[in-house]
Amino acid sequence: MNWITNPWPWYISGPLIALIMFMLLATGKKFGMSSNLRTVCAAVGAGRTSQFFRYDWRADRWNLMVVLGAIIGGFLASNYMSDNTVIINPAVAQQLSEEYNIQSAGENYLPLEIFGTEALSNPYTIILLIVGGVLVGFGARYAGGCTSGHAISGLSNLQLPSLIAVVGFFIGGLSMVHLIFPLIF
Template sequence: MDFILQPWPWYVVGPLIALTMFLLLYFGKEFGVSNTLRVACSAAGAQKFSEFFHWDWRSQKWNLIFVGGGVIGGFISYMFLEADHTVALASSTVENMRDMGLTNIGESYLPSQIFDPEEITVGTVAYLIVAGFLVGFGARYAGGCTSGHAISGLANLQLPSLIAVIGFFIGGMAMTYYILPHILPF
């Protein structure tokens, strides 16, 4: 029972991801979470408003089930399987976060000093809306999200996916080290 309640090691999870990818490719499916929004919008009738949503969304219903299962599985895991929600962080990360003024480092996955409802301001909401738009635009412009390119695209040896993954890493590192420290309020 302890095996279920603890994070699974890489040598178990890695082959499970590979098996999942093999099965998806075998059955002619492509993995990618960003496509789920298109499926949901098409199912809800968005084809009345845009040509982009004119396609056979029923063939991708499994995408909605996959993402729904991920949300439900995450909820069950957080609420019932793991009693301790502390996060083991590198000492350098803890030090950097203390330098930024955070005090509850590692107590949970979402630091309350950042995500506490009392800490949310109009600027925070605007920042999240702009960030969400940029992520959505980037996923559409790149032809898929990070998981789709990194797992499915690279498994198919697609050069555009390799270029996209390299771009994701470069962009993420630039944002983390050069941009984010200048725009966060702490």
């Protein structure tokens, strides 16, 4: 059962991702979570308020299975296929504790000080989550797709805009972690 609670090695997970991409390419479909969420929004009637959601979502209803699979898979993985502990460098755990008051580093995948239910009682956290969500949504729309769509689907199709988007995602992520995050916390 060790293979269930440990991450799969690259030589298994990588070819599985490639197999899925070949199957999507063969059927003329593209992968990305933002397009899946667009399908969900169109299915529940968002087209009444926005032109972006006015399209035949039934043609893309397979996206709904991807969203459902992500939800069910995430639940199963976090509750039954993981011990929910993370081994991180002790120096990093000490830095998180001293500089950001994050005591749960190495105990959970997501620090409870930021993502726990108690943190939701803080209006500052709620504002950060709302602003972050809006920025992520705007960025995915502006970039023509999300990180998974560009990095997995776009790069496998050798699309230059996806390469540019992925480079931008990395620059943005590094800037956030090293420049903006210390100012917020």
